[in-house]
Amino acid sequence: MEAADLCAGLFPSVVAWCRARQFQDNQTEARRKKRRLQLLAARRLRLRKLQGTWMRRGKVCKQSRLHRLCAHEKWMTAITHHFLRDRMRRRPKVWLYPRTSDWWENTASAFTDDQWLQHFRVSRETFSHLCMMLKPQLKRQDTTYRLCIPLQKRVALTLYKLAYPCDYKTVAELFAVGVASVCRCVHEFCTAVIEVLKPQLVVTPNDSELVKIADFFLHSYGIPQCIGVLDTMQITVIKPPHYQSEPPNRESYLAILLQAVVDGNGMFWDLSTSCPTWVNDSCGLQESWACEGFTIRMLNVCGTDSGRFILGDEGYPSQHWLLKPCTNTSWMTAEQEVFNSQISQAHSVAQHAFERLTGRWRCLNKRNDCSVEIVKDMVETCCVLHNLCEKNKDMFLPEWISREPPPTANGKS
Known part of the structure; x- marks a missing residue:
């Protein structure tokens, strides 16, 4: 009986002590949680301040860079203006020699069949056949800077060079092209004839x-x-x-x-x-x-x-x-x-x-x-x-x- 009474007297005190201990632990955890929240808030505040500082610095840099670019653009505009003003005072260089192609475009196009045969030694049908057969090898495209020599003109000036014992300069003046262009056209035409027509005609x-x-x-x-x-x-x-x-x-x-x-x-x-x-x-x-x-x-x-x-x-x-x-x-x-x-x-x-x-x-x-x-x-x-x-x-x-x-x-x- 005495032992039971002793246990009954100790139980409330143990329960009270456990409750007090749990209460203390809850308060400690609450203080820790509050401290963590305070640290996070302080960290967010520092980040916001730092972000604001960098934004202000970036804005200042952009403004200074913009000022530098504007100053550079003004400087280049002034230099270009003075350069163009000096260039406009000079006489421009002629990079394309003026020629007239009236003989080929007007005179030759109006030839009769006999006149065409007399100048180019082939009939119009044979001339058209040559242009059709050699088109893949002789056809050229226009560029941004100048127009190419048309296919019919390339064939015609080569036939004229072969038909008459004249030099390149005479053919160049007659067809209104450069001497180097005549030489290139003649060489390309001969190469194309040998590659395309010779295997068909000389067999x-x-x-x-x-x-x-x-x-x-x-x-x-x-x-x-x-x-x-x-x-x-x-x-x-x-x-x-x-x-x-x-x-x-x-x-x-x-x-x-x-x-x-x-x-x-x-x-x-x-x-x-x-x-x-x-x-x-x-x-x-x-x-x-x-x-x-x-x-x-x-x-x-x-x-x-x-x-x-x-x-x-x-x-x-x-x-x-x-x-x-x-x-x-x-x-x-x-x-x-x-x-x-x-x-x-x-x-x-x-x-x-x-x-x-x-x-x-x-x-x-x-x-x-x-x-x-x-x-x-x-x-x-x-x-x-x-x-x-x-x-x-x-x-x-x-x-x-x-x-x-x-x-x-x-x-x-």
Whole structure:
């Protein structure tokens, strides 16, 4: 009983102590929470003050920077004003030379078909065909600074340059363009013709075409299995600066040899051009080919068992596919004389083709002042255009053939 009474007396005191302890803990936690809130409030206040300080500083910096920019702009405006004022006092430089293109735009556009043929050596239909075929390679676009040369004008000035033995300056003044532009147009036109039209117009005949050519020479001149006539002409050029070779004598001149095989219709089906060599009118043709690949091409066409051959002059090297006339001696028989006569008559096909070539494109008649590579391209271009005109049946005027045609490499006119 005493123990129970003791426990009953201690229980209220323990409960009271626990309640007092819990109350103290609650007050301590409340003070801690209040302190934390005060610290957060102080921190927010400091942040707001610091943000305001930075905003004021940024505003001051922006204002000072704006003042500096305004001052700099005023300074640059003043400098530009004085610079332009000084420039306006000077006479402006002329960067575009004034030219008049009245001949091409008015005179040439009003040409009749005969006048057009006389000036450009091709018909209007052939001219349109050239422009259409070469448009991807020759078409140019206008720029912000100047207009490009139209396609028709580029083709026309190149044909005029090839048709007449004139210099670049004459063509430039006639078509109202620069000399450098004429040179560039001629070079680009020749390159485009060689890349696009030459594979179509100057090709080795197939078997059926070779049979037709052989039949033509058989019925016309009595020569069987003849598929072409070989001839060579000279194109005189100036001596290149890097050319070290000297002329063997005072009568020699530098020339490029054009070697071509002509079919019965007077069209070229094989072309070869040589490097510049010294030639002399008083000497005969040297026994050499214009290029090393010519004999290989002829072997592929004629072969060893086909029996076909081409006609050549006595100056060419002897080959089993090349038929040459007999040597002109006093011991020739009647059959040999008839044979030589037949070959001479058949050789007129090549002479006639070269006459029409040089008559239509007169740039081949006189010495060409262009570089050697451009001259070679011009020669091949003239041959390709010759085939195109012959294929399209363009008219050839007799007055185009000069009275003194250029000498060929074999000594004939």
